[in-house]
Amino acid sequence: MKSASLVTILAVVTLLLTGCGRAPEPVSLSFFYLPLCPTCPETAQMEAIAGELAGIDRAHEHVTARIHVLGREDGAAALRNAAEAAGIDVRATAFPVLFENGHVHAGFEEIEDYLASW
Secondary structure (H helix, E strand, C coil): CHHHHHHHHHHHHHHHHCCCCCCCCCEEEEEEECCCCCCCHHHHHHHHHHHHHHHHHHHCCCEEEEEEEECEHHHHHHHHHHHHHHCCCHHHCCCCEEEECCEEEECHHHHHHHHHCC
16 A cells, blocks of 8 residues: 555656656757957857857757857858748848747847846
8 A cells, every 4th residue: 555655656746847748848049149359248248148058958958059150151051041940031130149949039138038038
Protein backbone atom coordinates (compact mmCIF):
# COMPACT_ATOMS: atom_id res chain seq x y z
CA MET A 1 0.00 0.00 0.00
CA LYS A 2 2.77 2.41 0.93
CA SER A 3 4.70 1.72 -2.29
CA ALA A 4 1.59 2.39 -4.42
CA SER A 5 1.11 5.74 -2.67
CA LEU A 6 4.78 6.62 -3.19
CA VAL A 7 4.54 5.72 -6.88
CA THR A 8 1.41 7.87 -7.23
CA ILE A 9 3.08 10.82 -5.50
CA LEU A 10 6.17 10.49 -7.69
CA ALA A 11 4.02 10.34 -10.83
CA VAL A 12 2.11 13.50 -9.84
CA VAL A 13 5.31 15.37 -8.99
CA THR A 14 6.88 14.31 -12.30
CA LEU A 15 3.84 15.52 -14.23
CA LEU A 16 3.89 18.85 -12.43
CA LEU A 17 7.60 19.33 -13.05
CA THR A 18 7.35 18.46 -16.73
CA GLY A 19 4.32 20.64 -17.44
CA CYS A 20 1.84 17.76 -17.50
CA GLY A 21 3.93 15.89 -20.03
CA ARG A 22 4.02 18.66 -22.61
CA ALA A 23 7.32 19.80 -23.98
CA PRO A 24 7.77 23.57 -24.31
CA GLU A 25 7.13 25.00 -27.75
CA PRO A 26 10.35 25.35 -29.78
CA VAL A 27 11.78 28.85 -29.88
CA SER A 28 13.98 29.97 -32.76
CA LEU A 29 15.98 33.15 -32.16
CA SER A 30 18.04 34.87 -34.85
CA PHE A 31 20.00 37.96 -33.80
CA PHE A 32 21.58 40.29 -36.35
CA TYR A 33 24.03 43.05 -35.51
CA LEU A 34 26.81 45.07 -37.06
CA PRO A 35 29.84 45.84 -34.90
CA LEU A 36 30.64 49.50 -35.47
CA CYS A 37 34.11 49.56 -33.95
CA PRO A 38 35.85 47.63 -31.16
CA THR A 39 35.62 50.50 -28.66
CA CYS A 40 32.07 51.78 -29.38
CA PRO A 41 29.61 51.34 -26.49
CA GLU A 42 26.96 50.19 -28.98
CA THR A 43 29.20 47.36 -30.16
CA ALA A 44 29.74 46.24 -26.57
CA GLN A 45 25.98 46.34 -25.97
CA MET A 46 25.31 44.29 -29.12
CA GLU A 47 27.91 41.72 -28.12
CA ALA A 48 26.42 41.53 -24.61
CA ILE A 49 23.02 40.76 -26.17
CA ALA A 50 24.64 38.06 -28.33
CA GLY A 51 26.20 36.56 -25.20
CA GLU A 52 22.88 36.60 -23.37
CA LEU A 53 21.17 34.86 -26.30
CA ALA A 54 23.90 32.22 -26.38
CA GLY A 55 23.29 31.65 -22.65
CA ILE A 56 19.54 31.23 -23.23
CA ASP A 57 20.33 28.72 -25.98
CA ARG A 58 22.55 26.70 -23.63
CA ALA A 59 20.09 26.85 -20.71
CA HIS A 60 16.93 25.85 -22.57
CA GLU A 61 16.69 22.68 -24.62
CA HIS A 62 13.76 24.01 -26.67
CA VAL A 63 15.61 27.17 -27.76
CA THR A 64 17.86 27.56 -30.78
CA ALA A 65 19.70 30.87 -30.96
CA ARG A 66 21.71 31.96 -33.96
CA ILE A 67 23.97 35.00 -33.85
CA HIS A 68 24.69 36.71 -37.19
CA VAL A 69 27.22 39.46 -37.75
CA LEU A 70 26.16 41.71 -40.59
CA GLY A 71 28.94 42.71 -42.91
CA ARG A 72 29.68 39.07 -43.52
CA GLU A 73 28.07 37.59 -46.60
CA ASP A 74 26.41 34.74 -44.68
CA GLY A 75 24.97 37.21 -42.14
CA ALA A 76 23.44 39.40 -44.84
CA ALA A 77 21.91 36.39 -46.62
CA ALA A 78 20.48 35.05 -43.35
CA LEU A 79 18.97 38.50 -42.63
CA ARG A 80 17.30 38.64 -46.04
CA ASN A 81 15.83 35.16 -45.46
CA ALA A 82 14.60 35.99 -41.93
CA ALA A 83 13.03 39.28 -43.04
CA GLU A 84 11.32 37.63 -45.99
CA ALA A 85 9.94 34.86 -43.75
CA ALA A 86 8.63 37.50 -41.31
CA GLY A 87 7.11 39.53 -44.14
CA ILE A 88 9.07 42.71 -43.48
CA ASP A 89 11.25 44.97 -45.59
CA VAL A 90 14.72 44.62 -44.13
CA ARG A 91 15.55 48.17 -45.25
CA ALA A 92 12.85 49.56 -42.94
CA THR A 93 13.98 47.91 -39.69
CA ALA A 94 16.19 49.24 -36.91
CA PHE A 95 19.37 47.43 -35.89
CA PRO A 96 20.23 45.37 -34.05
CA VAL A 97 17.28 43.10 -34.81
CA LEU A 98 16.09 39.86 -33.24
CA PHE A 99 13.67 37.47 -34.91
CA GLU A 100 11.79 35.24 -32.47
CA ASN A 101 9.79 32.56 -34.30
CA GLY A 102 9.18 35.13 -37.04
CA HIS A 103 8.27 37.96 -34.65
CA VAL A 104 10.54 41.01 -34.96
CA HIS A 105 12.21 42.84 -32.06
CA ALA A 106 14.12 45.81 -33.50
CA GLY A 107 16.46 48.14 -31.66
CA PHE A 108 18.14 47.89 -28.28
CA GLU A 109 15.10 48.72 -26.14
CA GLU A 110 12.77 46.18 -27.74
CA ILE A 111 15.39 43.42 -27.65
CA GLU A 112 16.30 44.10 -24.04
CA ASP A 113 12.60 44.10 -23.06
CA TYR A 114 12.23 40.72 -24.75
CA LEU A 115 15.33 39.31 -23.04
CA ALA A 116 14.01 40.47 -19.67
CA SER A 117 11.12 38.04 -20.14
CA TRP A 118 13.49 35.09 -19.89
